Amino acid sequence: MTNNQITNQDVQHLAKLVSLPLTDDRLNKLVDQITTTFEYINTLQAIDTDSTQETNQVTGLENIMREDVVEESRMLSQNQALQNAKHTHNGYFLVPAILE
Amino acid sequence: MLLDLSLQKLLAGYRDNSIDPVEVIREAYHNIENHSQELNTLITVRDQAETLAYLKTLNKTLPLYGLPYVLKDSYATTELRTTSASKILDDYLSLYDATVHRKLKDAGAILIAKGNQDAWGHGASTENSDYGMGKNPWDPTRVVGGSSGGPAAAVITRMCAFAIGEDTGGSIRNPAAWNNISGLRVTYGRVSRYGCISYASSMDTVGPFAKSVEDLALVLSVIAGVDKYDATTSPKPVDDYLASLATSPVKLRIGIAPEMFADRLDSEIATNTKDFADKLASLGHELVDISLPVAKMSLATYYILAPSETSSNLGRYDGIRYGGTRALFTQESMRRIMMGSYELSSGYYDAYYRKALKIRTLLLQTFQDAFSKCDVILLPENPVMPPLLGDLIGDPLANMLADLYNTPVSLVGSPSLVIPSGFHKNGLPIGVQLVGPKFSESLLLALGHQYQQNTAWHTRSPQL
Amino acid sequence: MTYQLICGAEIHVELKTKSKMFCGCKNDPFHAAKPNIYTCPVCLGMPGALPVPNKQAIEDCILIGLALGCKIAKVSKFDRKHYFYPDLPKGYQISQYDEPFCFEGLVKTSFGPVRITRVHMEEDTAKMHHETVDGKKVSLIDFNRSSVPLVEIVTEPDIKSPEQAKEFLKKVRDIIRTLGVADCDMEKGGMRLEANISLSRDLSAQAGGNLPNYKVEVKNINSFRFFANALTTEFARHSEILDRGEVPVQETRGYRSDTSTTVSQRVKEDAADYRYFPDPDIPPIVISNAWLTKIKSRLPELPTSKIEYLIALGVVESTAKIIVANQVMMEYLDQVKTLDPKMVSQAAKDLVNKKVDYQKLSPEEYLKTKSVSKITDKSILRPIIEKILSDNPIAVADYKAGKQNAFGFFVGAVIKATSGQADPKTVHNILTASLSI
Numbered sequence A: 001m002t003n004n005q006i007t008n009q010d011v012q013h014l015a016k017l018v019s020l021p022l023t024d025d026r027l028n029k030l031v032d033q034i035t036t037t038f039e040y041i042n043t044l045q046a047i048d049t050d051s052t053q054e055t056n057q058v059t060g061l062e063n064i065m066r067e068d069v070v071e072e073s074r075m076l077s078q079n080q081a082l083q084n085a086k087h088t089h090n091g092y093f094l095v096p097a098i099l100e
Numbered sequence B: 001m002l003l004d005l006s007l008q009k010l011l012a013g014y015r016d017n018s019i020d021p022v023e024v025i026r027e028a029y030h031n032i033e034n035h036s037q038e039l040n041t042l043i044t045v046r047d048q049a050e051t052l053a054y055l056k057t058l059n060k061t062l063p064l065y066g067l068p069y070v071l072k073d074s075y076a077t078t079e080l081r082t083t084s085a086s087k088i089l090d091d092y093l094s095l096y097d098a099t100v101h102r103k104l105k106d107a108g109a110i111l112i113a114k115g116n117q118d119a120w121g122h123g124a125s126t127e128n129s130d131y132g133m134g135k136n137p138w139d140p141t142r143v144v145g146g147s148s149g150g151p152a153a154a155v156i157t158r159m160c161a162f163a164i165g166e167d168t169g170g171s172i173r174n175p176a177a178w179n180n181i182s183g184l185r186v187t188y189g190r191v192s193r194y195g196c197i198s199y200a201s202s203m204d205t206v207g208p209f210a211k212s213v214e215d216l217a218l219v220l221s222v223i224a225g226v227d228k229y230d231a232t233t234s235p236k237p238v239d240d241y242l243a244s245l246a247t248s249p250v251k252l253r254i255g256i257a258p259e260m261f262a263d264r265l266d267s268e269i270a271t272n273t274k275d276f277a278d279k280l281a282s283l284g285h286e287l288v289d290i291s292l293p294v295a296k297m298s299l300a301t302y303y304i305l306a307p308s309e310t311s312s313n314l315g316r317y318d319g320i321r322y323g324g325t326r327a328l329f330t331q332e333s334m335r336r337i338m339m340g341s342y343e344l345s346s347g348y349y350d351a352y353y354r355k356a357l358k359i360r361t362l363l364l365q366t367f368q369d370a371f372s373k374c375d376v377i378l379l380p381e382n383p384v385m386p387p388l389l390g391d392l393i394g395d396p397l398a399n400m401l402a403d404l405y406n407t408p409v410s411l412v413g414s415p416s417l418v419i420p421s422g423f424h425k426n427g428l429p430i431g432v433q434l435v436g437p438k439f440s441e442s443l444l445l446a447l448g449h450q451y452q453q454n455t456a457w458h459t460r461s462p463q464l
Numbered sequence C: 001m002t003y004q005l006i007c008g009a010e011i012h013v014e015l016k017t018k019s020k021m022f023c024g025c026k027n028d029p030f031h032a033a034k035p036n037i038y039t040c041p042v043c044l045g046m047p048g049a050l051p052v053p054n055k056q057a058i059e060d061c062i063l064i065g066l067a068l069g070c071k072i073a074k075v076s077k078f079d080r081k082h083y084f085y086p087d088l089p090k091g092y093q094i095s096q097y098d099e100p101f102c103f104e105g106l107v108k109t110s111f112g113p114v115r116i117t118r119v120h121m122e123e124d125t126a127k128m129h130h131e132t133v134d135g136k137k138v139s140l141i142d143f144n145r146s147s148v149p150l151v152e153i154v155t156e157p158d159i160k161s162p163e164q165a166k167e168f169l170k171k172v173r174d175i176i177r178t179l180g181v182a183d184c185d186m187e188k189g190g191m192r193l194e195a196n197i198s199l200s201r202d203l204s205a206q207a208g209g210n211l212p213n214y215k216v217e218v219k220n221i222n223s224f225r226f227f228a229n230a231l232t233t234e235f236a237r238h239s240e241i242l243d244r245g246e247v248p249v250q251e252t253r254g255y256r257s258d259t260s261t262t263v264s265q266r267v268k269e270d271a272a273d274y275r276y277f278p279d280p281d282i283p284p285i286v287i288s289n290a291w292l293t294k295i296k297s298r299l300p301e302l303p304t305s306k307i308e309y310l311i312a313l314g315v316v317e318s319t320a321k322i323i324v325a326n327q328v329m330m331e332y333l334d335q336v337k338t339l340d341p342k343m344v345s346q347a348a349k350d351l352v353n354k355k356v357d358y359q360k361l362s363p364e365e366y367l368k369t370k371s372v373s374k375i376t377d378k379s380i381l382r383p384i385i386e387k388i389l390s391d392n393p394i395a396v397a398d399y400k401a402g403k404q405n406a407f408g409f410f411v412g413a414v415i416k417a418t419s420g421q422a423d424p425k426t427v428h429n430i431l432t433a434s435l436s437i
Helices: A008-017 A024-046 A078-082 B007-015 B021-039 B048-056 B099-106 B149-156 B173-179 B213-223 B241-246 B267-282 B295-316 B331-344 B350-373 B396-401 B407-412 B441-453 C055-067 C162-179 C224-243 C289-296 C303-312 C317-324 C327-339 C341-352 C363-370 C378-391 C393-400 C405-417 C424-435
Strands: A092-096 B042-045 B068-072 B110-115 B139-143 B162-167 B182-185 B205-210 B253-256 B286-289 B376-380 B416-423 B429-435 C004-014 C079-082 C092-095 C102-107 C114-123 C127-133 C136-142 C149-155 C191-200 C216-221 C251-256 C261-267
Touching: A008 A024, A008 B331, A024 B295, A024 B331, A024 B350, A024 B396, B007 B021, B007 B213, B021 B042, B021 B048, B021 B068, B021 B110, B042 B149, B048 B110, B068 B099, B068 B149, B099 B110, B099 B213, B110 B149, B149 B162, B149 B173, B149 B205, B162 B182, B162 B213, B173 B182, B173 B416, B173 B429, B182 B213, B182 B441, B205 B213, B213 B241, B213 B416, B213 B441, B241 B441, B253 B267, B253 B350, B267 B286, B267 B376, B267 B416, B267 B429, B267 B441, B295 B331, B295 B350, B295 B396, B295 B407, B295 C079, B331 B350, B350 B407, B376 B441, B416 B441, B429 B441, C004 C162, C004 C224, C055 C102, C055 C114, C055 C149, C055 C162, C055 C289, C092 C114, C102 C162, C162 C191, C162 C224, C162 C303, C191 C224, C216 C224, C224 C251, C224 C261, C303 C317, C317 C327, C317 C341, C327 C341, C327 C363, C341 C363, C378 C405, C378 C424, C393 C405, C393 C424, C405 C424
Parallel strands: B068 B110, B068 B162, B253 B286, B253 B376, C216 C251
Antiparallel strands: A092 C136, B042 B110, B162 B205, B182 B205, B182 B416, B376 B429, B416 B429, C004 C149, C004 C191, C079 C092, C102 C114, C114 C149, C127 C136, C191 C216, C251 C261
């Protein structure tokens, strides 16, 4: 995209990847909006970062881990776990069959 | 109004029985009934009888005893639903409490309502909400700001004693300034995010809104600290923020970056910020020139990292274990999710996400250099006054540019205090940003408090 | 046209930590009495929940890497791997992408080494099964297994035959079991196998040589035997396609144990776009020398080195393998070694051939039965010795003429005549006396 235009096909492919159902109207609008935004973002390419390291953690923290103990206080009962689901069956969450 | 009093005064009144906490809560509900629906400030309000019954169970000696608060609707609460202002979670009732909510409850405070916001944090105006566009109490034809618009408005209209917002790219700072209240973006990792619906995990912060810096300090002292459920919280001990207000800071170097006052900044806001600087100088502080040519590149970088991380964080909303279908995402939210997926996709990861992480390193260096020359950086908060409803949401670029002065701070994880600094000739409030090095909340609060002891902007509230 | 099998394996192992990978839920999905009883906001992917990694699981993963000969990263991190599926609650799996805990290892087999590309840490998905409810086909999901710690072991395409595959897989399983970090029970889903298979025309296409342009992934393999079968059936299937001048479709296939064949599941693109990026919720893991040393101290003696140790003591390899697989026998033999190292080989034979009831007989008692009491009674020995001397007059004359080694001949003859029971010292004394006359 750095030099090309983002196409309807690109957006459709991505929408599928992230499971977003798109109407045609939405699709067209999105292509325009995303194109405009990327024009702004692409200005970053002019900044030289060849010898710069990445920072993905600003905290500077390391090795934050937990001990291997079972913590009953946070565990949910079966009812609680299923409480917010729209479809359940015999203690399971239910979805229409996934066709392989 | 009783809710015009500071938190310390209210608590003192509760303890010596000169103020009845029931009256304060009744006053809050009265204000809610009068204004919330019109202004779309709140999404869910707790039943008044339930709230008053809960008050009776509390111990008077608790540090925030009886004080009613509003949480942005992105915080998990077991008492009220959590929607994040999206129809996807319209009927979602969390089975656990966010750490910030638990801490406030343990301190004796009372949840009164969940505040309106831009859905999922996506916005700077509270227009991107499935529960009505949030309106500015100072001028209801204009936006209230965002994404934590609801909680900010709730404080200024006395629907609560204080509120908790969430700041990723300016979501506390922006509405604090546009509503004439004080808001604090903490150092990343100072307050636990456990239970806060994630927008951009590497930049999300949990922070307070209040009428004054003094009130902020009290709330911060309760909510700050390490949390074993959030691996990004800092184990650094929590300062005594209230104690740090007692001593006025002396001869601080206030850094001002000429680059930040360049294009696209409303001229009255520019003047106001300079007046603020002069006031600090009159209080004995020194104004120094610093170099911070970061606004544009920060915005572009933020709009790589934030959409990328949000596209990931919103993957869990598939309607299976809770919530509704993904078709319910708004246009604005879909746009951010799509952008983010594009930026992370194979072939583009290096040009976008990886590039953004490198720019972040450059920004950290720039800020580090700036802080070697000054103690606090003064920045404008908003580049513009609150637009008319509908203007911002339809214009993605304008929407982005609203965060011009916020995103540099968000990317490096520094704390930033926003306080009222005056009024525009159109009658709307203006706020400024005071930015400090990591974990310098005490310093920022002390400076902000000193300013508020010598000015009265923060005491004004809108005629409703 | 002759072809060479080229196969890499992907093994997933469920660790038997007490709690899950990123939360404190109980880690026991197989024995859970009901579905969805070991869950919490974190492993259910609820709004606002955050992961905190399990230290024990990380150490167990590094331990496995060490036992498979891997190098251990100094700095490692977790990454998010994105795809949509109902069994993946967050819409991404927390896994490792470019900085795994362990890399570049090696496992020896009798057919040659199999290089280990990497060993990394990730979280398991929920369990789905299909049913018909109210006349409709549905999938039912149980999150007891969601976020259980999973170690993934990936090999280079060094496996060249079904036999090598079986040996390799058994060896890896035995090593992991010895470490005590996982049960590797395939029936319980504790160990899962996938094969990446292709054929090459080039007979010298060993690891590192030219690889062909396609790869078929085979899943749903529930035992080592089925893994080997899958290789055999795929070899035949690919050969037939290649013979026709075509290339097998790059896809994922499922193994069918009832027919010992594979069936197509879905076409595999070059790489699914998982949109990996470092998980911002989890700070990096830095493995210091001190920490690594502490983990290394947990390495027990592994089966391979035990076998070599017994071989050095004179035990035959096939016998050694049986002993090493049996903890009780191994300890018994260790004690025999302490008492009399020369008896180890014999004891090993007797143990394996069930000639000694090691439950009833202690090592000391066993050795006593083996060491027959020697005859020292001169009244028994003298006549025997006298007979040997009178039967061999020339040897006696040689000895008296100065040939010293005739003496050894007489000793040997006495031992033989007494079926090894004569006490050598007594024999020596009597002979010396008799010959000096």
